[in-house]
Amino acid sequence: MLIVFSGLPATGKTSIAKALVKKRHFCYLRIDEIEHQILKAYPLEGDIGSIGYDIACALALSNLRLGNTVIADCVNPIAESRENWKAVASQLNVPIVEIEMMCSDQVEHRKRVETRIADIEHFILPDWNAVVGREYLKRNEPRLVIDTAKLSIESLVTQIEAYIATFQC
Template sequence: MLVVMAGLPGAGKSAVADVLGRELPAAVLSVDPIEAAMLRAGVSRDQPTGLAAYLVVEAVADGVLASGRPVVVDAVNAVEVARRQWRELALRHDVPVAFVEVVCSDPVVHRRRLEGRSRGIEGFDEPTWAAVQRLRGEYAPWSGRRLVLDSMNDLRANVARALEFLPNPR
């Protein structure tokens, strides 16, 4: 199975992804640390490191799925081309794909979480609130089925809802 997380930075998707990964159990593949590694390796910030990180995660997920293990992808997935990338990967492996979008319904809390977090990803600058607001404006409407979780709700309750949403999660 392929579980694809989506949502704006700081919304809470990584927290859900990490717990889902332990519950399933599944490999959790996150785009941000891979992009940070590229930057630490000297790839210039003017290069499309975000796109490259999505492609690296896809390549790693391809190998994990080929071995018969489930994958949780942790990325913003704001545009349809990214979402299609995961659908096509699932089709190639003949596995179900489930999209789980995490939102934070309280903008004050969302901003406080974003501005107060430090994930410790060396070489990766946390996005600013202004950057998140720009990304919100670029966020493509969804087509197809997805579960929307509000991170204002309890993490365990959100994970339980996600597990219920997944096709044959165990």
């Protein structure tokens, strides 16, 4: 099974994905870490495009072939990245579980953006203007939408686990 966490920065993707990984021992792929290592090794000017997503899809495919459940932690802002995850799942005929994270409380979301501390060494987090100005296309496909504004990580993980269970045989 391929589980794709999507959403703007500071909506809780990483915190919730990591909590689920710790509880269920799934394989975890985080686009921020992949892209950060690429830029550290090969400093590029401007946007690195889909390189991080391409690598993550290849790693997901390898792990899915081994029978592992994979969690991808990414913004996943455009149709191309979303279709690429679907293609990975389709190639191996495994279910794809799409989870979109959001924070409906704009004051809370901004507070998270402005107060969070990077958990990747030397990683530069986006500021509020970068988050709200980021391209993020609306979605219409079936997915679980999680509002992280009020509930605890534990209760959100429980909600996600119940949703995942509907995809398992």
